[in-house]
Amino acid sequence: MKFSKQVLKLTRKIPRGRVTTYSEMARALGNPKASRAVGNALNRNKLPDLIPCYRVVRSDGSVGGYASGAKEKIRRLRRDGIGIEKGKVNLEKHFHSFRKGQHDF
DNA sequence: AGTAAGGCGGGCA
DNA sequence: GTGCCCGCCTTAC
Numbered sequence: 001m002k003f004s005k006q007v008l009k010l011t012r013k014i015p016r017g018r019v020t021t022y023s024e025m026a027r028a029l030g031n032p033k034a035s036r037a038v039g040n041a042l043n044r045n046k047l048p049d050l051i052p053c054y055r056v057v058r059s060d061g062s063v064g065g066y067a068s069g070a071k072e073k074i075r076r077l078r079r080d081g082i083g084i085e086k087g088k089v090n091l092e093k094h095f096h097s098f099r100k101g102q103h104d105f
Numbered sequence: 106a107g108t109a110a111g112g113c114g115g116g117c118a
Numbered sequence: 119g120t121g122c123c124c125g126c127c128t129t130a131c
Contacts, residue, residue, distance in 0.1 A: 003128060022113050026127085037114040037127040044129075056114070065112025073112085 003034065005043035010098065011042065014055040017081045018096035019089055021059045028098035035059075037066065043067055057079070061088035 006029050013087050014020050023035040028034040031037075043065070054076040058064040063084065066073035074084050097105045 023115095024127080026113090031127070034127045036111065036113040036125095040110085040128060041112095043112050045116085053112080056112075060114085063112090067112070070112085084127085 003029065003031070003037060004045070007038050007041040007046055008051050009042055009058060010044055010089050011051050013052055013098070014052060014096055016052075017094065019055045019057050019082060019091070019094050020075070020096045021091075021100070022056060022064070024095075025056065026036060039065065053074075057091075061091050063087060063089065 007025060010025055010028060021035075022038045023032070025038050026032055026034040029038075030063060038056070042051075045051055045053060054066060054073045056064070063070050063073055064079070065097055077084060077089065092105045097104060
């Protein structure tokens with residue numbers, strides 16, 4: 001199956017009020033170094049709002065990019081109840097791992 | 106089929 | 119702690 005497709009699928013599973021990282025997703029898909037490809041996939045995702053792509057941020061907590069602009073991304077994150085401070089989300093608080101048994105953060 | 110671009114990550118200055 | 123650079127992977131042209 002196409003990598004991009006899996007990315008979108010996985011993105012759908014991010015719980016509301018949580019975020020994950022590009023690298024975490026890459027790992028979850030068995031390709032730890034494809035973090036960049038993940039971003040690429042999310043960027044060109046044609047599927048509308050079925051995919052909460054805004055819940056994917058950078059590993060350092062910075063918001064990262066967004067097709068409709070980072071501003072919009074932040075807005076949506078806030079809408080999910082996620083606070084952004086100094087342009088970064090608190091991963092300690094909102095990080096979601098796909099790895100079974102792995103506690104958030 | 107070659108190549109460049111992209112919502113990244115980690116290491117180093 | 120911030121900023122830059124180089125490496126990685128997938129997809130469009």
